[in-house]
Amino acid sequence: xxxxxxxxxxxxxxxxxxxxxxxxxxxxxxxxxxxxxxxxxxxxxxxxxxxxxxxxxxxxxxxxxxxxxxxxxxxxxxxxxxxxxxxxxxxxxxxxxxxxxxxxxxxxxxxxxxxxxxxxxxxxxxxxxxxxxxxxxxxxxxxxxxxxxxxxxxxxxxxxxxxxxxxxxxxxxxxxxxxxxxxxxxxxxxxxxxxxxxxxxxxxxxxxxxxxxxxxxxxxxxxxxxxxxxxxxxxxxxxxxxxxxxxxxxxxxxxxxxxxxxxxxxxxxxxxxxxxxxxxxxxxxxxxxxxxxxxxxxxxxxxxxxxxxxxxxxxxxxxxxxxxxxxxxxxxxxxxxxx
Amino acid sequence: xxxxxxxxxxxxxxxxxxxxxxxxxxxxxxxxxxxxxxxxxxxxxxxxxxxxxxxxxxxxxxxxxxxxxxxxxxxxxxxxxxxxxxxxxxxxxxxxxxxxxxxxxxxxxxxxxxxxxxxxxxxxxxxxxxxxxxxxxxxxxxxxxxxxxxxxxxxxxxxxxxxxxxxxxxxxxxxxxxxxxxxxxxxxxxxxxxxxxxxxxxxxxxxxxxxxxxxxxxxxxxxxxxxxxxxxxxxxxxxxxxxxxxxxxxxxxxxxxxxxxxxxxxxxxxxxxxxxxxxxxxxxxxxxxxxxxxxxxxxxxxxxxxxxxxxxxxxxxxxxxxxxxxxxxxxxxxxxxxxxxxxxxxxxxxxxxxxxxxxxxxxxxxxxxxxxxxxxxxxxxxxxxxxxxxxxxxxxxxxxxxxxxxxxxxxxxxxxxxxxxxxxxxxxxxxxxxxxxxxxxxxxxxxxxxxxxxxxxxxxxxxxxxxxxxxxxxxxxxxxxxxxxxxxxxxxxxxxxxx
Numbered sequence: 001x002x003x004x005x006x007x008x009x010x011x012x013x014x015x016x017x018x019x020x021x022x023x024x025x026x027x028x029x030x031x032x033x034x035x036x037x038x039x040x041x042x043x044x045x046x047x048x049x050x051x052x053x054x055x056x057x058x059x060x061x062x063x064x065x066x067x068x069x070x071x072x073x074x075x076x077x078x079x080x081x082x083x084x085x086x087x088x089x090x091x092x093x094x095x096x097x098x099x100x101x102x103x104x105x106x107x108x109x110x111x112x113x114x115x116x117x118x119x120x121x122x123x124x125x126x127x128x129x130x131x132x133x134x135x136x137x138x139x140x141x142x143x144x145x146x147x148x149x150x151x152x153x154x155x156x157x158x159x160x161x162x163x164x165x166x167x168x169x170x171x172x173x174x175x176x177x178x179x180x181x182x183x184x185x186x187x188x189x190x191x192x193x194x195x196x197x198x199x200x201x202x203x204x205x206x207x208x209x210x211x212x213x214x215x216x217x218x219x220x221x222x223x224x225x226x227x228x229x230x231x232x233x234x235x236x237x238x239x240x241x242x243x244x245x246x247x248x249x250x251x252x253x254x255x256x257x258x259x260x261x262x263x264x265x266x267x268x269x270x271x272x273x274x275x276x277x278x279x280x281x282x283x284x285x286x287x288x289x290x291x292x293x294x295x296x297x298x299x300x301x302x303x304x305x306x307x308x309x310x311x312x313x314x315x316x317x318x319x320x321x322x323x324x325x326x327x328x329x330x331x332x333x334x335x336x337x338x339x
Numbered sequence: 340x341x342x343x344x345x346x347x348x349x350x351x352x353x354x355x356x357x358x359x360x361x362x363x364x365x366x367x368x369x370x371x372x373x374x375x376x377x378x379x380x381x382x383x384x385x386x387x388x389x390x391x392x393x394x395x396x397x398x399x400x401x402x403x404x405x406x407x408x409x410x411x412x413x414x415x416x417x418x419x420x421x422x423x424x425x426x427x428x429x430x431x432x433x434x435x436x437x438x439x440x441x442x443x444x445x446x447x448x449x450x451x452x453x454x455x456x457x458x459x460x461x462x463x464x465x466x467x468x469x470x471x472x473x474x475x476x477x478x479x480x481x482x483x484x485x486x487x488x489x490x491x492x493x494x495x496x497x498x499x500x501x502x503x504x505x506x507x508x509x510x511x512x513x514x515x516x517x518x519x520x521x522x523x524x525x526x527x528x529x530x531x532x533x534x535x536x537x538x539x540x541x542x543x544x545x546x547x548x549x550x551x552x553x554x555x556x557x558x559x560x561x562x563x564x565x566x567x568x569x570x571x572x573x574x575x576x577x578x579x580x581x582x583x584x585x586x587x588x589x590x591x592x593x594x595x596x597x598x599x600x601x602x603x604x605x606x607x608x609x610x611x612x613x614x615x616x617x618x619x620x621x622x623x624x625x626x627x628x629x630x631x632x633x634x635x636x637x638x639x640x641x642x643x644x645x646x647x648x649x650x651x652x653x654x655x656x657x658x659x660x661x662x663x664x665x666x667x668x669x670x671x672x673x674x675x676x677x678x679x680x681x682x683x684x685x686x687x688x689x690x691x692x693x694x695x696x697x698x699x700x701x702x703x704x705x706x707x708x709x710x711x712x713x714x715x716x717x718x719x720x721x722x723x724x725x726x727x728x729x730x731x732x733x734x735x736x737x738x739x740x741x742x743x744x745x746x747x748x749x750x751x752x753x754x755x756x757x758x759x760x761x762x763x764x765x766x767x768x769x770x771x772x773x774x775x776x777x778x779x780x781x782x783x784x785x786x787x788x789x790x791x792x793x794x795x796x797x798x799x800x801x802x803x804x805x806x807x808x809x810x811x812x813x814x815x816x817x818x819x820x821x822x823x824x825x826x827x828x829x830x831x832x833x834x835x836x837x838x
Binding site: 186187188191192195198199202203204205206207208213266267 | 700
């Protein structure tokens with residue numbers, strides 16, 4: 001709970017900073033039945049990160065990590081665009097739907113592969129997913145033949161750029177968030193994931209099917225990455241195997257960590273991850289709106305992240321707890337020191 | 340007699356909530372091999388750590404007659420106290436010579452003199468009578484040789500006190516003989532050797548004197564030649580007055596009951612030799628033996644916590660093939676590990692989650708227990724086992740050891756098991772909780788649940804059990820009915836004493 005407050009605090013601080021720099025920051029206007037505004041932009045641009053971070057949260061809760069999500073984004077984008085572009089009817093809705101279905105099916109297989117390496121072969125997660133992280137972009141390049149594939153399909157475009165009052169991307173990511181929350185808290189999945197993450201051996205001896213659980217979370221993470229990939233590529237109606245989802249795994253891991261879920265596994269917080277993803281996206285937006293020089297953009301981001309994580313560390317928190325107990329009145333006055 | 344090289348007086352070490360050592364005296368003379376004996380939790384390693392400066396004890400430590408107080412193992416080593424631990428902690432990628440003189444290499448013009456290093460190491464190995472090439476890479480040697488190199492390294496610093504903490508646990512008979520030969524060479528040179536081992540045979544072969552600890556207190560200091568094995572075992576295990584004195588030993592008419600579990604030739608290499616065992620419904624079978632006798636290993640095979648590599652299991656009249664705990668659980672077997680923290684508790688989760696974990700796991704994640712069912716179960720068992728505090732949302736790590744153990748027992752009770760395998764369920768918990776758990780075992784048996792019960796305390800095993808199975812050196816050696824502590828002890832000690 002404590003950690004959630006820090007993430008929330010960081011978010012509020014960033015929002016306040018934005019209001020100071022741009023007083024119209026919170027204003028939202030209606031245009032052609034669509035809502036526009038900075039806040040909406042943040043939510044929309046943060047949607048892919050949030051999606052991937054949700055999958056990452058469950059993976060991290062089982063003591064794992066998934067570095068391959070960025071590569072999966074690229075593959076999902078490449079496969080869908082390639083299918084649409086090479087089909088006989090590249091503009092129709094059904095083509096787009098079939099393309100997306102094939103793409104997500106492939107992501108499921110990729111998730112099964114990651115889960116197989118980790119849960120069955122017991123390869124360390126960071127190594128196991130590094131395989132696909134490296135190979136995945138190669139696969140995406142093969143699919144697109146090294147070209148940036150552009151498509152012109154209204155149905156596909158709506159996934160990332162469409163509106164139903166709000167941008168569709170926001171609605172999709174919120175729907176997935178709700179789905180995960182229900183799936184983990186209304187079934188026993190959340191309890192079993194946490195048990196495996198806190199103490200795998202005790203869980204095994206209590207009869208928890210840790211293999212199935214671990215396998216499931218990697219498949220889910222890959223599916224989330226797949227949907228994020230569709231969003232990212234449909235937003236620009238193109239698949240760029242080199243740059244789609246580049247470094248997004250790092251943003252997702254950061255979002256999870258800022259949200260207070262420990263990389264050591266165990267207890268996780270979906271709310272925390274939501275806050276974490278918002279902090280990261282707001283940060284990116286702030287960098288642009290506050291006119292911070294592009295050369296120091298990454299440094300600025302890094303400073304904010306370091307501060308948030310420092311405040312979450314138990315040692316720093318202990319410092320804060322101890323301080324008020326010190327008798328403030330007993331501090332020596334300057335003249336006493338001098339004499 | 341000569342002066343003791345180490346003289347510890349009134350040593351006490353206290354951890355939060357635990358008195359690990361209370362007023363222990365310990366003496367070590369030059370030129371002797373001294374065995375430190377005691378069961379788990381007796382305080383052996385705490386005493387060693389107090390001597391080597393890892394723990395800060397109260398009391399007096401004299402080294403060669405001078406009072407000392409070490410702040411860390413480095414200081415102890417500088418003063419001539421070297422320790423070799425069970426796991427070899429050397430650098431496998433370096434040569435034997437480099438390992439022996441690591442951090443103390445002879446230098447020439449500020450650089451390490453490789454030739455002198457090898458020469459010094461060779462001299463040392465020769466003095467110990469070891470034919471090891473000092474230029475060879477350490478990792479290429481078997482563990483036993485690495486262990487000897489670790490000892491050579493310890494001896495290289497002009498050590499007067501050499502502490503060997505379970506050096507033989509991973510060695511075979513020939514390697515042990517080699518180790519003992521070197522120990523004798525060093526002893527004859529005047530080195531005082533402190534030796535810890537769980538193998539009675541070895542202790543009797545090598546040691547001159549021994550000190551026995553139990554529950555953090557000194558039991559006594561003996562000459563090995565004057566202490567019979569039986570006396571040693573009884574000194575180690577003690578004869579505490581059990582809190583269950585008033586609960587009469589019940590002998591159920593169990594023989595007419597159906598055999599619930601039958602193990603035939605069940606075994607696992609390196610853990611426990613093949614054994615036969617029958618457990619009837621409503622029967623409590625105790626497993627007795629020293630630490631490392633195979634009692635835990637046997638229990639784990641019955642639950643599938645480890646996989647057996649020989650033999651068969653029959654449960655409830657049907658063959659049971661265990662590939663892991665899940666098959667055992669669905670057949671109706673529950674298991675509490677001796678290592679509560681590593682293999683029982685899911686520390687960060689609440690009492691409620693810990694309590695329902697096994698039941699929920701057996702239902703699978705798609706069929707969650709409703710909040711109401713959970714609350715009812717938790718309420719029922721918290722009251723029944725008197726778990727405190729009775730707040731199900733508390734993380735289980737915040738409970739005392741006894742209450743944690745009760746939650747773990749409840750975790751299995753909610754699955755309605757036919758057989759419960761309890762490995763040291765009463766270890767390290769307070770007297771009140773202990774009595775409650777013993778009583779619970781008796782009640783479960785009366786309801787028809789079969790229980791396999793392990794405890795390091797013989798009094799407890801004998802009182803709780805209908806039948807006692809004795810293990811020694813990883814082998815089942817006896818099965819006793821209506822027995823007493825003396826008889827069990829005689830079988831544990833083995834040799835002539837058992838005849």
